[in-house]
Amino acid sequence: MSGAATLLLDAGNTRLKWALQQGAVRLHQGVADYADLSAWQAGLAALPAPAKAVGCNVAGPARAAALAALLAPLPIVWLQAAAEQGGLRNHYREPARLGADRWAALLGARRHHTGDTVVVMAGTAMTVDALSREGDFLGGIIVPGFRLMRAALAQGTADLGLPEGDAVDFPRSTGEAIVNGALLALTGAILQMQQRLSQRTGRTATVLLSGGDADVLAPQLQAALAVPLIAVDNLVLDGLAQLGAGDMPEQDA
Incomplete structure (x- = not known):
């Protein structure tokens, strides 16, 4: 293990996921609440000082500014999607808007x-993206995540609320109906993208699952998929670790 450490930041919609990486070794990682970032800052002070920070931010400019203020004078290089990077080609119509x-x-x-991989990030929103063996990101979808689907029903109706329910084949209560409706909708979206990618390439695509609701979706996908499911913790941080090793243009925030 050699070289200075890099602080990795995944500023999501509901929380901050972070890691301290040194070379190929992850020294520390954790989750921080936006409501108490000062406690996270204090914890960082007890760890090896990073030489740089790289991150991605979908929580908005105010969150980015707050993190920059906490970490100053350490600059944060925020990732922006590129047309080509890290061996991948981005086929979004406007690559930088991914x-x-x-x-x-x-x-x-x-x-x-x-x-060939269907990359699923199951968080507040769920993204399902198609990545070919050749390194082409072909496109993908965004749908409300498991909790957001349930919350939308609770907010948009007078009587449903947020009842609990187990995963069952034939729901027989309102809670079961809502929970299983969300699970089937999310699983169906993943399976359709897996089928589309397999049809496009003529090869069987593997599903790679990450995100806060991965544990909720994994049993449903394992039962429905004809190929192995790969579950990965902190997939975004893995990508940032690769970029932190040097494959990233300088763009300080």
């Missing part, structure tokens, strides 16, 4: 599977 978290997840996915 979410930084999706791009980081695609870059991270390449470390775990080099074949």
